[in-house]
Amino acid sequence: MPAWCRILTRGYKILQDFDYDLFVIGAGSGGVRACRVAASLGARVGVAEERYFGGTCVNVGCVPKKLFSYAAHYRDDLEDSAGFGWQIDNARFDWPTLMANKNKEIERLNGIYRQILNSNQVAVFESRAVLAGPNQVEVAGQHVSARHILLAVGGWPAIPEFPGNEHVITSNEVFSLPALPDSIVVLGGGYIAVEFASIFTRLGVDTTLIYRGDRLMRGFDHDVRSFITAELGRSMNLILGDNIAAINRKNNGLQVHCQSGQTLHCGLVLAATGRTPMTRNLGLESVNLQLTAAGAIKVDANFQTSSPGIYAVGDVIDRVTLTPVALAEGQLVANSLFGGPGRAMDYQNIPSAVFCHPNIGVVGLTEQEAESRGLAIDIYLAKVKQLKHTLSGRDEHSLLKLVVDRTTDRVLGLHMVGPDAGELVQGFAVAMNAGATKADFDRTIGIHPTLAEEFMTMRSKRKLHD
Ligand code: NDP
Numbered sequence: 293m294p295a296w297c298r299i300l301t302r303g304y305k306i307l308q309d310f311d312y313d314l315f316v317i318g319a320g321s322g323g324v325r326a327c328r329v330a331a332s333l334g335a336r337v338g339v340a341e342e343r344y345f346g347g348t349c350v351n352v353g354c355v356p357k358k359l360f361s362y363a364a365h366y367r368d369d370l371e372d373s374a375g376f377g378w379q380i381d382n383a384r385f386d387w388p389t390l391m392a393n394k395n396k397e398i399e400r401l402n403g404i405y406r407q408i409l410n411s412n413q414v415a416v417f418e419s420r421a422v423l424a425g426p427n428q429v430e431v432a433g434q435h436v437s438a439r440h441i442l443l444a445v446g447g448w449p450a451i452p453e454f455p456g457n458e459h460v461i462t463s464n465e466v467f468s469l470p471a472l473p474d475s476i477v478v479l480g481g482g483y484i485a486v487e488f489a490s491i492f493t494r495l496g497v498d499t500t501l502i503y504r505g506d507r508l509m510r511g512f513d514h515d516v517r518s519f520i521t522a523e524l525g526r527s528m529n530l531i532l533g534d535n536i537a538a539i540n541r542k543n544n545g546l547q548v549h550c551q552s553g554q555t556l557h558c559g560l561v562l563a564a565t566g567r568t569p570m571t572r573n574l575g576l577e578s579v580n581l582q583l584t585a586a587g588a589i590k591v592d593a594n595f596q597t598s599s600p601g602i603y604a605v606g607d608v609i610d611r612v613t614l615t616p617v618a619l620a621e622g623q624l625v626a627n628s629l630f631g632g633p634g635r636a637m638d639y640q641n642i643p644s645a646v647f648c649h650p651n652i653g654v655v656g657l658t659e660q661e662a663e664s665r666g667l668a669i670d671i672y673l674a675k676v677k678q679l680k681h682t683l684s685g686r687d688e689h690s691l692l693k694l695v696v697d698r699t700t701d702r703v704l705g706l707h708m709v710g711p712d713a714g715e716l717v718q719g720f721a722v723a724m725n726a727g728a729t730k731a732d733f734d735r736t737i738g739i740h741p742t743l744a745e746e747f748m749t750m751r752s753k754r755k756l757h758d
Pocket residue numbers: 452453479480481482483484485487503504505509510535564565566567612613614644645646647
């Protein structure tokens with residue numbers, strides 16, 4: 293922002309009665325990004341956080357989960373190394389070491405988030421805040437006023453209703469387990485369920501995954517779903533088409549009664565059954581703020597809620613519940629309110645990774661989405677064995693799939709199940725956002741020998757519906 297513009301902005305603010313130009317409730321990914329960007333544009337910013345700086349992602353989500361996932365991968369690496377001549381005796385996993393190191397890293401990140409706020413002169417309230425009327429927030433026993441308010445309060449794990457559901461833990465508690473159980477039942481077939489089932493089984497926990505559907509990862513491409521369901525079924529006890537009916541304590545453990553009638557015994561049950569927006573007791577009634585049927589805050593294209601001057605971003609709205617999306621939304625709101633560079637939020641081609649083992653990485657349309665839009669498409673599909681596994685002896689394959697628009701030749705969807713799929717798909721997402729066609733893929737020279745080069749050499753179309 294030019295200097296004259298800043299002076300005008302500040303002069304204008306002095307004429308206002310508000311304590312803050314922007315007050316943010318929630319210092320997670322979206323909230324902190326909005327604070328930083330707004331402050332850098334000259335706004336007077338306040339933020340309230342009642343729990344932990346950095347929100348779900350940093351404290352009980354993406355970051356510690358990925359650290360656990362690395363820990364779990366060492367089992368595969370140790371096993372695979374034997375075929376390459378390594379003899380590693382007496383390898384032993386120590387949960388307290390992982391937990392202590394993880395906690396240290398999360399504390400460090402908490403500190404960085406605080407530092408971002410402090411160094412941008414954001415007023416920080418380590419307290420719960422609620423809406424108290426238009427332009428009004430109640431925080432730490434006082435009323436503050438703000439020209440704009442941003443709700444970035446996130447989501448919370450949802451636990452299904454059944455007798456004994458008080459015995460389950462969620463992804464909130466899984467990051468502070470004092471000890472690993474001998475056995476675990478994971479309920480759910482989405483992101484968190486498949487990631488944690490993959491982690492626990494590799495850390496030596498006898499793992500059962502129960503999913504009510506017939507294929508894991510609803511919403512993903514059907515080929516990806518079938519493939520990952522089969523892959524996970526080989527490393528854990530996978531129960532499909534069933535659900536938990538009740539849980540009771542028995543002999544220092546838990547007895548899980550399934551709807552099918554079967555009973556399982558385990559040390560711990562993890563419910564990974566979705567997350568709900570944290571809209572309860574937020575004072576929404578004081579501003580007559582509207583929610584969707586699913587309890588998320590309704591927003592328009594500019595993230596404005598039904599109440600003027602109040603905005604919402606991240607997991608509390610009904611869009612895409614991924615950290616990088618919340619960051620982009622928070623940045624966009626701050627920019628549009630305080631004169632930063634304008635850019636509409638683009639929800640097309642958002643890449644996403646699931647850190648189960650093997651990883652899933654996807655960007656763009658599934659075959660089913662393309663079909664439901666009435667598009668004429670070609671499908672390219674490959675199942676390959678990674679070079680590494682010729683010596684490791686591991687019976688693991690990778691899946692690669694392209695969905696191509698037959699009329700324009702554009703690559704509409706790219707799907708992969710395989711090692712480091714998240715790392716790999718990120719680059720392809722750039723190409724797809726730039727409008728890459730199948731011909732562009734074909735004329736690109738592959739890097740040999742890699743798994744990714746398979747995307748350059750996909751020649752034969754799959755007959756649809758085979
Ligand atoms: P998901 O929505 O991904 O999965 C929820 C799962 O729970 C589904 O399989 C669903 O079944 C099942 N389920 C829901 N209700 C019940 C019930 N009453 N009984 C039995 N099963 C039930 O949610 P998650 O909790 O796994 O994750 C929440 C969100 O967090 C994700 O959607 C994602 O946006 C984000 N996330 C992203 C990660 C990443 O980027 N790697 C990692 C972790 C989370 P059904 O399919 O039949 O509906």
